[in-house]
Amino acid sequence: MIERRATIPFSEARQLITEHVERLQPVSAALFLARGMVLAESIYAPFPSPYFRRSGYDGFAICAEDDHDFPITLQVVAEVPCGATYNKRLNPGETVRIMTGAKVPEGASKIIMLEQSQVVEKPEEIRLINSQPHSNITEIGTEFQTGDLLLEKGHQLNAGSLSLLASFGVTEVKVWPKPKVAILSTGSELVAAGDTLPDGKIYNSNEPLLVSLAEDYGAEVVYHEALSDDYEATRARLEEIAGEVDLILTTGGVSVGDFDFMAEIAKREAKLLFNKIQMRPGSPTTAMLFEGTLLLALSGNPGACFTGFHLFAEPALRKFSGKPSSILEVKGIMAQDYLKNNGYDRFLRGKAYFSNGEYQVEPVGSDMSSSLGNLPFADCLIMIPRGKVGKAKGEEVRVWLLSSKS
Amino acid sequence: MIERRATIPFSEARQLITEHVERLQPVSAALFLARGMVLAESIYAPFPSPYFRRSGYDGFAICAEDDHDFPITLQVVAEVPCGATYNKRLNPGETVRIMTGAKVPEGASKIIMLEQSQVVEKPEEIRLINSQPHSNITEIGTEFQTGDLLLEKGHQLNAGSLSLLASFGVTEVKVWPKPKVAILSTGSELVAAGDTLPDGKIYNSNEPLLVSLAEDYGAEVVYHEALSDDYEATRARLEEIAGEVDLILTTGGVSVGDFDFMAEIAKREAKLLFNKIQMRPGSPTTAMLFEGTLLLALSGNPGACFTGFHLFAEPALRKFSGKPSSILEVKGIMAQDYLKNNGYDRFLRGKAYFSNGEYQVEPVGSDMSSSLGNLPFADCLIMIPRGKVGKAKGEEVRVWLLSSKS
Structure with missing residues (x-):
């Protein structure tokens, strides 16, 4: 007796799968491990940037009172390297030698660039030849005021995001985690590359395919194993795994043959979503909820497995992490x-x-x-x-x- | 005395850097760790694919002698699941029940699909209702003959490549490895995110930026550290690292200020390639060979660091691994x-x-x-x-x- 299956269009299959995906609970992640993940919270500037008046050049800080009738000669009262501070107020007649990025002393109104300076006889003095129109000072909050939005909920963190957040001392972020995936290849004919190949058997190529694709598209592969054609063993292993992962991907065993156990499991042990799609390759592609866990059973044919992954597994994996499908x-x-x-x-x-x-x-x-x-x-x-x-x-x-x- | 530097156009800087990059020596890598790497050898099929006559369907294998005057009734002499074999020659009047992907017995010329079969009274016999035009047998070598090119030298391995090679039992490949990179941020003003921030200091944002970008573009980051503004300590650390990495990336210290030690090191300890580019941001971007190792000293300004990485570091990193720049x-x-x-x-x-x-x-x-x-x-x-x-x-x-x- 050949089973007749109800067929559905591929777009309906795609929708049925993503409908059964719920975005994962956000987790706290170390900033440097969160690259590629999506922010589950908006992040605002905890302090202004810059938070001090920053020198834009190497040179000499002067007071407004001295900023006329150049050349002028001023007394060098301190040297302020980057990261250091001059904790007194700068007075007229005084200057500090200051580096790019250093904190400008109170009372200073302009940085005269090093190129405009001349050493004089007294080592504690400096001669400044000319002024410039710009202050060369970046004022507090020029780029961000306290509370300004840095990155919005839903933003996918990249190298630049990590850099921006690090500049505000952020070390942890709330993100949607990567979905945990189990990849199970079924079929007693499968032999792992590296083993000897008995007549009639074949090397397992779907497992490395799916592991690689799942990782490429942002999943964490927590199990990948080959199961032999044994109904009870397959069911038992699925029960062990189901609670621990967000998605189970299997290959093989979805057709109508005597050893197509995934097809049997879909009917006898799970809530079947579909088991026949109006498409080739991969018409017997099957989806089910196995003890509540979404299980996508792809065909064991490599071309069908490749196609089915991209059409059905990818949008599901992305949705778990709060991302739209990356396949346009x-x-x-x-x-x-x-x-x-x-x-x-x-x-x-x-x-x-x-x-x-x-x-x-x-x-x-x-x-x-x-x-x-x-x-x-x-x-x-x-x-x-x-x-x-x-x-x-x-x-x-x-x-x-x-x-x-x- | 302000130093005058010779300036070069950015395209010349880019070329000078990549000229000093030599593709790394190929290494043997485990296939499953080689995703994203470039093959340093062409790979040919070690055996035909399929290497046995493969059944394309679930059904019954029959001899050419029986392939007429349907319906016919044949004696079922064996069941051949996927991965199993029937080691005798199939004779006229006989059939084997065979699964998709299983080895077709010698003597068989066609697979009659399961849908065309009817159970009869004698359980050791089967009635086949109709023949089909196609044999439903994939002949030996249909996809690849022994010695056919699978993947060419220069191919960048992806999920599909791993799958294809695994199907031939390949477990190791010769590839150009990822370049080893050290990322050193300089400047006593830098504080790591997570630490408290003394007045006048800033959180280090360039180090996470460069680590992330280097990894994104295919490098292995083996060191990332912040160095304080100390000439001797910086030189000593560079000496320790130079022999162990393919590229040193630094940020900061390239300008003409008193604490711009990378600029000093370029002049006093290394073979200078350039230290002034006709571009903004990042005009003081500096490149040198430090004890023979390429060192790209980027500006400490985040915008300059980001721009300089993409224009100068990325093509270098890619060339080490045999890849063209990915930035079009x-x-x-x-x-x-x-x-x-x-x-x-x-x-x-x-x-x-x-x-x-x-x-x-x-x-x-x-x-x-x-x-x-x-x-x-x-x-x-x-x-x-x-x-x-x-x-x-x-x-x-x-x-x-x-x-x-x-």
Whole structure:
């Protein structure tokens, strides 16, 4: 008896999955470990920047009373390197030698640049040749006043964000954490690279694929294991893992064969979301809630696994962390014919070239779901809608630009 | 006495730095740790793929002799799950129940899909209703023959590459390693975030900036430290570090003040490459070979440090690992006026928007080299050439698109 499954369009599958993702609880994270994460709070300046009157140049601080009739000769009462202070008030007739970035003494109104100074006979005096129009002093709060918004809730922290926050002494931030993911490849035919390969078995290529993609797209992979084709063992392992992760990704076992245990588990042990999508490759892609944990069961065919990850797992992973999908849908123009008959919408692994304001796209390598020679080169997915004719060169298609970071 | 420095254009500075970068020696790396690295060898298929005749469907393998006059009834002589084998030759009148991905027995010429099968009374027999035009068998070497090129020398390994290589049992690859970088911030005024801030001192924001950027652009940061303003101590620490890293990045101390020790070290202890660039911010940016190790001394002003990293450090870091710069230069159109007089070429931190086939660009935040409020938001650098007029809205400018990963 062959099971008949209810099919849904891929867009509905995508929506069903993200609907079952809830943004994670924000956590406190050390600033330097939070790069790439999204702020769960707005951050305001705890003090003004600069918080002292800062010298913009190397030179000599003078009082307003002395700022006329140059050249003038003043008494050097102190030297103020960066990070030091002169704690008295500067009086007319006095100057301090001051460095770029140092605190300008009270009473000083201008920094005369070093280039305008001349050594005189008395070492405690300095001759200043000319004044300048600008004060060369950055006043308190020039860039930020206390309470000014530095970074808004929802901002994804990058190198510049860490730098800005560090300048205010921030060491911890509230962020949405990375989702914890378990990656389970199923199938007794799988052998880990490095082991000897008995006849009829194959090296496991989906597990490294999914681990790498999940990390690229911002997940923390806490388990990755190959499970053998044993229903009870698979169920037991899923039960152990379900409470500990935010998403379980599996490959293989979703078809209608006698050893397709993930399909069985979806029906017997979980709340099924869908198990048949009107798309190729990967029509038996299955999603379920297993003890409340979202489980996306991808096909074991590498092409289907790659495609399914980008269409279904990526938006889920991103949503857990408060981020929109990083895979943009754009309009593409076919750079060559693809004229096959497609019973379902077909997703081709492709390459996109931007020229003259358009994305020219073409399939890369084979469209077989079992092929994986094109996985290193695909930078987009091209949708060929179901129908007898395919898409000819020059026709418009829907394209998803992959944004993997490696 | 104010030192006069010889100035060079920024493009010459950029070239002088990359000229002094030699690609690192390739290393062997575990495949799963090599993501993002560049292959230093081409990799060829060690065996064909698939290496056995693979069933494309769940179903029943039959001999050519039986492939006519359907429906037919055949004797089921074995069940071949994925990863198992049937080691005898299939004879006419016989069939094996076979799963998707399993090895097709010798003698079999076609897989009849499970959907075309009917159980009959005798459990050791099966009735097959119809044949199909395709064999549903993927022949040996369909995707790759032994010796076919899998990935070319120079390919940057991504998730798909790891998957492809894993499918051939590859566990180690020759790659150009990440460059080892030391990041040293100089200045007695610097305090680490988390410490209390004495009057006149500031929190260190350049060190987290450079550590993050260096990692984003593919370096391994092996040291990051703040050095105080002490010539001998600075020189001694540089001597300890120089032999252990590929690039030393420093911030601060490059100007002409009394505490600008990096400038002094460049003159007295190293082979100076340049110490004055015709650009703002960051004109005193200095490069040298310190005991043979490339040392790029960036300005301590955050805006200059950010700009200098992207223009000078990034291409160097990438070249060490066999990669071209990831920061593309494009033509941009000013989306608003910037009409200041510039004595040198000025690089603005900006934002770029792609629309109608053009990059519209505009400055983001302040152009002061001491400001850092815009570092989290800048995604490009905009060059305003030296001159009295600046650039008006609608004018064309040179733009560098930053590609930081976080």
